[in-house]
Amino acid sequence: MTGERLKSPIVPTVPFDRDGKHHGFLRLPYSRNESAWGAIMIPITVIRNGDGPTALLTGANHGDEYEGPIALQVLSHEIAPDEIRGRIIIVPYMNYPAFRSATRVSSVDGMNLNRSFPGRADGSATQKIAHFFEEVLVPMADVVLDYHSGGKTLDFLPFACAHHLEAQGQQEACVAAVRAFNAPFSLMLREIDAVGMYDTSVEAHGKVFVTTELGGGGTATARSAQIAIRGARNVLIHAGILDEEIDVAPSVMLDMPGDDCYHFATTEGLIQPMVDLGETVRRGDLLARVWPADQTGVAPHDCTAQRDGLLAARHFPGLIQMGDCLAVVASVLE
Amino acid sequence: MTGERLKSPIVPTVPFDRDGKHHGFLRLPYSRNESAWGAIMIPITVIRNGDGPTALLTGANHGDEYEGPIALQVLSHEIAPDEIRGRIIIVPYMNYPAFRSATRVSSVDGMNLNRSFPGRADGSATQKIAHFFEEVLVPMADVVLDYHSGGKTLDFLPFACAHHLEAQGQQEACVAAVRAFNAPFSLMLREIDAVGMYDTSVEAHGKVFVTTELGGGGTATARSAQIAIRGARNVLIHAGILDEEIDVAPSVMLDMPGDDCYHFATTEGLIQPMVDLGETVRRGDLLARVWPADQTGVAPHDCTAQRDGLLAARHFPGLIQMGDCLAVVASVLE
Amino acid sequence: MTGERLKSPIVPTVPFDRDGKHHGFLRLPYSRNESAWGAIMIPITVIRNGDGPTALLTGANHGDEYEGPIALQVLSHEIAPDEIRGRIIIVPYMNYPAFRSATRVSSVDGMNLNRSFPGRADGSATQKIAHFFEEVLVPMADVVLDYHSGGKTLDFLPFACAHHLEAQGQQEACVAAVRAFNAPFSLMLREIDAVGMYDTSVEAHGKVFVTTELGGGGTATARSAQIAIRGARNVLIHAGILDEEIDVAPSVMLDMPGDDCYHFATTEGLIQPMVDLGETVRRGDLLARVWPADQTGVAPHDCTAQRDGLLAARHFPGLIQMGDCLAVVASVLE
Amino acid sequence: MTGERLKSPIVPTVPFDRDGKHHGFLRLPYSRNESAWGAIMIPITVIRNGDGPTALLTGANHGDEYEGPIALQVLSHEIAPDEIRGRIIIVPYMNYPAFRSATRVSSVDGMNLNRSFPGRADGSATQKIAHFFEEVLVPMADVVLDYHSGGKTLDFLPFACAHHLEAQGQQEACVAAVRAFNAPFSLMLREIDAVGMYDTSVEAHGKVFVTTELGGGGTATARSAQIAIRGARNVLIHAGILDEEIDVAPSVMLDMPGDDCYHFATTEGLIQPMVDLGETVRRGDLLARVWPADQTGVAPHDCTAQRDGLLAARHFPGLIQMGDCLAVVASVLE
Amino acid sequence: MTGERLKSPIVPTVPFDRDGKHHGFLRLPYSRNESAWGAIMIPITVIRNGDGPTALLTGANHGDEYEGPIALQVLSHEIAPDEIRGRIIIVPYMNYPAFRSATRVSSVDGMNLNRSFPGRADGSATQKIAHFFEEVLVPMADVVLDYHSGGKTLDFLPFACAHHLEAQGQQEACVAAVRAFNAPFSLMLREIDAVGMYDTSVEAHGKVFVTTELGGGGTATARSAQIAIRGARNVLIHAGILDEEIDVAPSVMLDMPGDDCYHFATTEGLIQPMVDLGETVRRGDLLARVWPADQTGVAPHDCTAQRDGLLAARHFPGLIQMGDCLAVVASVLE
Amino acid sequence: MTGERLKSPIVPTVPFDRDGKHHGFLRLPYSRNESAWGAIMIPITVIRNGDGPTALLTGANHGDEYEGPIALQVLSHEIAPDEIRGRIIIVPYMNYPAFRSATRVSSVDGMNLNRSFPGRADGSATQKIAHFFEEVLVPMADVVLDYHSGGKTLDFLPFACAHHLEAQGQQEACVAAVRAFNAPFSLMLREIDAVGMYDTSVEAHGKVFVTTELGGGGTATARSAQIAIRGARNVLIHAGILDEEIDVAPSVMLDMPGDDCYHFATTEGLIQPMVDLGETVRRGDLLARVWPADQTGVAPHDCTAQRDGLLAARHFPGLIQMGDCLAVVASVLE
Numbered sequence A, B, C, D, E, F: 001m002t003g004e005r006l007k008s009p010i011v012p013t014v015p016f017d018r019d020g021k022h023h024g025f026l027r028l029p030y031s032r033n034e035s036a037w038g039a040i041m042i043p044i045t046v047i048r049n050g051d052g053p054t055a056l057l058t059g060a061n062h063g064d065e066y067e068g069p070i071a072l073q074v075l076s077h078e079i080a081p082d083e084i085r086g087r088i089i090i091v092p093y094m095n096y097p098a099f100r101s102a103t104r105v106s107s108v109d110g111m112n113l114n115r116s117f118p119g120r121a122d123g124s125a126t127q128k129i130a131h132f133f134e135e136v137l138v139p140m141a142d143v144v145l146d147y148h149s150g151g152k153t154l155d156f157l158p159f160a161c162a163h164h165l166e167a168q169g170q171q172e173a174c175v176a177a178v179r180a181f182n183a184p185f186s187l188m189l190r191e192i193d194a195v196g197m198y199d200t201s202v203e204a205h206g207k208v209f210v211t212t213e214l215g216g217g218g219t220a221t222a223r224s225a226q227i228a229i230r231g232a233r234n235v236l237i238h239a240g241i242l243d244e245e246i247d248v249a250p251s252v253m254l255d256m257p258g259d260d261c262y263h264f265a266t267t268e269g270l271i272q273p274m275v276d277l278g279e280t281v282r283r284g285d286l287l288a289r290v291w292p293a294d295q296t297g298v299a300p301h302d303c304t305a306q307r308d309g310l311l312a313a314r315h316f317p318g319l320i321q322m323g324d325c326l327a328v329v330a331s332v333l334e
Helices: A067-078 A096-100 A123-139 A168-181 A200-205 A223-237 B067-078 B094-099 B124-138 B167-181 B197-206 B222-238 C068-080 C096-101 C123-141 C168-181 C200-202 C224-238 D067-078 D096-100 D127-140 D168-181 D198-205 D222-238 E067-080 E098-099 E125-140 E168-181 E200-203 E222-238 F066-076 F096-100 F125-140 F168-181 F199-206 F222-238
Strands: A020-029 A039-049 A052-058 A086-091 A145-146 A155-156 A157-161 A185-189 A208-213 A252-255 A263-265 A267-271 A286-291 A302-303 A308-316 A324-331 B020-029 B040-048 B054-058 B086-091 B143-146 B154-156 B158-165 B185-189 B208-213 B253-256 B262-263 B269-273 B285-293 B301-304 B307-316 B324-330 C020-029 C037-050 C053-058 C086-091 C143-146 C154-156 C159-163 C185-189 C207-214 C252-255 C260-262 C268-271 C286-291 C301-304 C309-315 C325-332 D020-029 D040-049 D054-058 D086-091 D143-146 D154-156 D159-163 D187-190 D208-213 D253-254 D263-264 D267-273 D285-292 D303-305 D309-315 D325-332 E020-029 E039-049 E054-058 E088-091 E143-146 E154-155 E159-162 E185-189 E208-213 E252-255 E262-264 E268-275 E286-291 E301-304 E311-317 E325-332 F019-031 F040-048 F054-059 F088-090 F143-146 F155-156 F159-163 F185-189 F210-213 F254-255 F263-264 F269-273 F286-291 F301-304 F309-314 F323-333
Touching: A039 A096, A052 A067, A052 A123, A052 A223, A067 A086, A067 A223, A067 B269, A067 B285, A067 C301, A086 A123, A096 A123, A123 A200, A145 A168, A145 A200, A145 A223, A157 A168, A168 A185, A168 A208, A168 A223, A200 A208, A208 A223, A223 B269, A267 B067, A267 B222, A286 A324, A286 B067, A286 E088, A308 B269, B020 B124, B040 B094, B054 B067, B054 B124, B054 B222, B067 B086, B067 B222, B086 B124, B094 B124, B124 B197, B124 C207, B143 B167, B143 B197, B143 B222, B143 D096, B158 B167, B158 C096, B167 B222, B185 D020, B185 F155, B197 B208, B208 B222, B253 D222, B285 B324, C020 C123, C037 C096, C053 C068, C053 C123, C053 C224, C068 C224, C068 D267, C068 D285, C086 C123, C096 C123, C123 C200, C143 C200, C143 C224, C154 C301, C159 C168, C168 C185, C168 C207, C168 C224, C207 C224, C224 D267, C268 D067, C268 D222, C286 C325, C286 D067, D054 D127, D054 D222, D067 D086, D067 F286, D086 D127, D086 F125, D096 D127, D127 D198, D143 D168, D143 D198, D143 D222, D159 D168, D168 D187, D168 D208, D168 D222, D198 D208, D208 D222, D309 E286, E020 E125, E039 E098, E054 E067, E054 E125, E054 E222, E067 E088, E067 E222, E067 F269, E067 F286, E088 E125, E098 E125, E125 E200, E143 E200, E143 E222, E154 F185, E159 E168, E168 E185, E168 E208, E168 E222, E200 E208, E208 E222, E208 F185, E222 F269, E268 F066, E268 F222, E286 E325, E286 F066, F019 F125, F040 F096, F054 F066, F054 F125, F054 F222, F066 F088, F088 F125, F096 F125, F125 F199, F143 F168, F143 F199, F143 F222, F159 F168, F168 F185, F168 F210, F199 F210, F210 F222
Parallel strands: A052 A086, A052 A145, A145 A208, A157 A185, A185 A252, B054 B086, B054 B143, B143 B208, B158 B185, B185 B253, C053 C086, C053 C143, C143 C207, C159 C185, C185 C252, D054 D086, D054 D143, D143 D208, D159 D187, D187 D253, E054 E088, E054 E143, E143 E208, E159 E185, E185 E252, F054 F088, F054 F143, F143 F210, F159 F185, F185 F254
Antiparallel strands: A020 A039, A039 A086, A155 A308, A157 A208, A252 A324, A263 A324, A267 A286, A286 A302, A308 A324, B020 B040, B040 B086, B154 B307, B158 B208, B253 B324, B262 B324, B269 B285, B285 B301, B307 B324, C020 C037, C037 C086, C154 C309, C159 C207, C252 C325, C260 C325, C268 C286, C286 C301, C309 C325, D020 D040, D040 D086, D154 D309, D159 D208, D253 D325, D263 D325, D267 D285, D285 D303, D309 D325, E020 E039, E039 E088, E154 E311, E159 E208, E252 E325, E262 E325, E268 E286, E286 E301, E311 E325, F019 F040, F040 F088, F155 F309, F159 F210, F254 F323, F263 F323, F269 F286, F286 F301, F309 F323
8 A cells, every 4th residue: 555655664783884894683573473573684884984885785685695795794894994985785585585584475474575676665574675676776876786696496697687778877887887797708688577677776766776696406516706806806997996997808798689589398397408607508499308297218308409609598407397498508708 | 013024015006028129107106184095106218129137217216316317307208119139128217206206205205215225115105116116116127326416405517426336246247337328537445334324235236327416506507418318328348239339538537435425514604615526625724614694793603625626516505504415525546 | 565567577478469260378478486587377279260259268276176167178179170269368378477386376476376467477486377367368358258166275066256346238248158157057147355366367357258157176077177178168158259059958046146156164173064065054053173183072162054055065175163164054045 | 032021011091890880991101202101091981781792892992993992982882881791892993003193004113913913022113002902901801893894995795704713613603793783795704914913813712703894984983884884783693791682684695705706907097997895797708997197088997796796895096006906806705 | 346345245244223242153155175165253242231331352463362362252141231331342362363363364365454444345355354443443443452461472461552543532531541451561552654543543543542562472471471471351331332340550651762772683593581571671781681592602782772762562582583572661651 | 223322313512521501402303294304402401510410401392381490591591610519410401392382282293291201202292302301311310309390280398309219318419409409398209100200210220219399370489489499509519519518498398198188170261269379288188169151040060179288289271171180188297
């Protein structure tokens, strides 16, 4: 009804406007069977040094994606206030209940934070988190970096990406920030189903926005963690907050121009992958075979490439259900 | 009491002594709330062509390990009876309830099949499966190949391995079969806690036994699946069942000589890996850092290498509990 | 808020306007812990032969009711395009997640599809299904047949039924279609609590609507399945889509005129039925006794008929809770 | 180890050797999270009038079978001590935790009471119940009647049955008691897998034993309850405990001579029954079709009769899993 | 949408306007997997004797608080119609599903009834209960008494309380009723987060409202039950419904003037309480220590008093989570 | 079978024979779905100063009892090696999985540690813990103190107790240690059902054994924690390990001589306590009333005292099940 106008029940235990480095929590009161007067305590770090731009950095929007949380713990630990100009707000475990249960969606209300924006002050825990970002944190920011990876069920080539936006200037600023992030791959996306996304919410505030997919499987590697750390530092330098030289390496520009990039399973079963991430395929090549999970003696279902390109994403678990996305084939632009 | 002497309730729907290729099931009656007269139907393929040696090939001893099931579906599909001499018994999903639920242990009784040998004819479903292998299938075999990978919670460099055995001749036969498998890495293991293992049971029957660890994370890749397929064909050739030339490539010999190979987490938290699988480390190098999962502003716990070597295995999920194995550092022998 | 104006995220994989018989799916994207880019795949068949009326046939609105799904698989399999004029849209498993879990309500969001209309494009899975029928499928139809049975917890005499409607012409058309269905029993209903029902939604679109209760207990019999198959064919003939002779048998007209038809349990316990479905009772006759589930030595609670009539429905499970409907006694009109 | 020699922890609150009718409990101490000093209270009635034979009557050996519990509550309520000679021990809810949760096996330890004999005094709750019957109640009895029905997942024609026994005299006494029970159908069974059954245990004590299958689906009807009540009274008369005239009606003698009586599902899916219980079939007749639960457009799997006979049992739920018993075809002997 | 205007589906089985004592139920239809035509039956007693004021008395707003339910069963049993003037409406188990599962929030929809006002006629079960009170019961009342205690996770000194209200006259009437209740302690509260509370709803209707906290831990004692019984009788006398003398004893007036009354856990662990309820503390005194739950050898976290006062409430379970309220220190006013 | 002879898989990370204070873990390997190479890490502290007697102190044998864990964390923290002579082995969270889940029995295997002795080296986690105490820790000890309280479902007057033993000398030593513990109450117990208890196991080793019940409800108070701390110090002084003066206060000697001390609930419902812990009752006094949990208008079941004495224990939760222990009335001996 008028829930959106209510004030957030979330109380930060750190100041946003005081110089120095402050570690604390976003305290979200959460009454439940296990604790009548309990709370969800979302860790937050604010680093500030005088006036200047504000960067808002978030990880674990989905709770089973780890490159963001790792990079943000490292940055929160390493960056000293006197290295910066302006402000860095770091929330490494954005959907904290999902992060603690190592699941994509919240263990507390079953909701996907990245489909819960703009949230509700009187909603469930996930909706309250969305609402607080929408009303309090995003408005403070100039540039927003939200880390994603494939989580437990997808695996991606490491890329940063920006969205096609109607505001030309904003889009150009976003692309520049994506290039600064300088992941091994970069991507322009046109979201089809953008309702409820954090991305959409941040962009609607007119902010510069960078998002990523940096790996997957519910794990991180030394390499993927390093990409995440380096990318964030680069974005902070690009934004004028960190005063260093951007560390630039080549980045391959990808495109996912049409529906035929996405390959869906037409049966359930056991996946035999025929191509690995980053390998090149031609239209008609075998991407994977799906064997029955309940018998032998039956031929597999073949999944063949619908287009030329490079395997950019894949279903991660060994078993697959009908309708799951089995593989994504992207085009190489540069 | 005398449960071990009881006859197995499991009934195979395929013949073991008839030439040709037979696909069917091991029918394990399983009365439960959802089906009073139900059964667990474990797929099996028997390929036979006259007299000759018998190979018993098994996957999904742990239900979240996929290289074995993939290779065995491929072999069961591809190998024609007239290509072989003797007999191949293929059980791609050995702990079928675990495989269907994509979990290490059985979803039906919570038991680890690889700690349930020699099993019980009047026990739980997992114990009945163990008992049937112990009493019926293993005695038929000359060579036994049991596939493992790291499952959802561990990741391994791909290796095949044999155990140190008291019977010198048996050990040599096992090592020869491991070399025939020809995984990128090979390993000799001295199991500390071998009670209840399928390995121990097969070896106690005096059989030639090969086991593997071919990857992990609850997924397979095109590369790891290929290692599994090629390895089994090589073992079948080595055993004189398939009449082809063994496909030989270099294999690095590893050793895990002592307890100091194993690195355990001394705190729970978020893992920042500092080294990836296959990379070389020196004693004292940082293997990983563990960050607190509930706050920022606290230094990480460092996990450093207790010995020189190569990172051969690692904890896979992004979060870790105290006492979990975080990393295994192996020595390179050849 | 304005969720209802959003476009449905459901994508059909079959054409609605091409002649022939097309089997496919309503693809409902469903991101969850188990599959970040997964989907709910609702089977659908469209049979079309030129212009003419459209019939929309649905089963498993509640997931534990089987006559509809059986009849619709049979029709989808048997009817050839050249047997018909116009179009038949068949969705045998309307609330697919509920059907797969064999439960009345959805296993995915716990919602009762038949209380979820008009649905929401940005709601939960069940709400999205309702919304797609409301916005896309029902508008295409001229006549709508939605199968119900008692499910796991109720058992009914087999009847088809129409509702009392304010639009006299529409009601007459519905009654004619019910008579065409020609179940052993027929019924006119005045729904008390019609909020959120598919029935209400279809009728509000001005369509001819037939619904049924054809048995129950979470099973079907050869007889009840046959009633369902024959009834649908009769409705299609009646609608001018199938060009055959209607198969007419006697149908007993029932009425449930007042609240005294419904008999509720006033205590929990073990039911001893004293009358079976279809038997005649007089006011005051013993319908059932309820014995305590926790002791012997205590007299049962008697449930006696509040009116003359015939036992038309009953609680199915052996145990009952206070407040459950124990029995329905209907009047015979013809 | 020597658990079987331990004294049962179960304490009856009723006397077994005092004249009159006594209602009480078998008190089984059960310490658990919800009650450190709690107990399972199994209702029991003992009716005694001087010396004479003892009948032990039990229901809910499986917790979702209702004819036995109903009949035993009725008898426990109606029979007065002065109507009998000797003793009747009535336990209407033998596996009480299973009965309360309306499930086949115990909700407390997941065990099937009818596969738990001879039980253990220091085992789980179900094992303790088995042990108490084995050691205390069965030894008191001359004739034992244990009611079964199909439960939630099977449906049977109503029959009483005896087993083929090695002791000729005992078998004849059992058959005579089965004929006295006088269900609509009667059956001689040769149990294949009799390990752990109550039946086996009772027969090993040399007692006269009658068991039944009186319906199924997790419900009872007025008719099936009446068969159960009348059958028990007849057995008590036959045993010389009740002094009345046996109520005799025709009973059809069935036989299930071979494995081909049992028809198992070879695929999972939605069952379309083609024959109902009690109907006659010829070898090759269609018993049921199984349609896919996840798509349309695919032909069903046909299940045809493997022999002539009469449909004596069937899978009850609308969906079926591979390996489930779909139908039992029995021969008619008389 | 316009859900708030819909008529409640709840049907009372007792009259509100007939003299005498009537025991019955609020029948809330509740269709679910376990019972398609089931209901939630909320016990209610109405006692009436001619015209006069109406008191509405409720317990188990939270399902794990017992003083209210006990007192209301006692009053419902003991009070005869001719002892009173006017009407008493007693609902001892307001959130009946929560009460039956002994949990704070509803076991049926997971909702906190005391945050669900004003409810919805077409909402979940808890919302329907709130709606019925909002629309039907509260409007009938002149004085409303709603019992609370700490539930399973908090423990309180026994107090009754009123809220600071804008309407001066109403506030005075509430305070007078609180004094009449005459618990050992009394309190004035300024609710910070009053959205969705029953309190707020009742006060918005302009009614005289008394609420309490009378103990906790998910239990009641003879003493706390007696306080509850006596308090309600006193309120009824005060309201002119019971014609007796008020039983007056001293009551200590408490105040919780600021945020520093509330002490939250800053770490998870095992609580060592250093002060018990009712004991006096000085600012800086140790209230409790929190020891690590996963190791020895680490110093505890100390929680010291932020102000002088008396320990008025505490976390009850032995373990605590970060963010839980550990202790409340109140000031003594009189 | 011969499982008991196997060596324990548990590995301590602390030395038992080195002087000083050592904090570490009993590492119990625990392979499971969530961690293939995981472990249960049970905290342990060993304090040693030269030769002398060994005391073994344990808490959380049941996981929801807190006085023991608190006292043992305090002692483990406070006692310096040079204060003692001999050795103190402290295991504050004996059944660690139960302690972490705050439940009586293990969350890992559902077993009650205090009914699992002598355990099994190849059993479940709880059996392995029992086996390690049986084989390794108890043999090291001279005096053993095992703390208990009522847990979440019982509440006790605080007492220490010894058992009647056949060995007169051992019994006298135990009584002396109980008197040294000096709880407000002391008790001699004759365990009826001692099979599988730690107590029985320790006593069978011929050790001096003290156990306690110090409160309950799943909480501790400042007072009960203090009793636990003081009692352990007194026992250590008494054993000659701590060199201090025993702190002696009066202790009331209780007796529970017969079955009539125990009062069981004969119905389920809501408890109205009429007497509090420590209050004196006469035979026939009302101890509690049990009101129905599903209706009003029905008289309560009264539970009256079966003997004179003092209320020593009671059921804690507000609701009770049939068969639960409602109250224990003890006699006062001194």
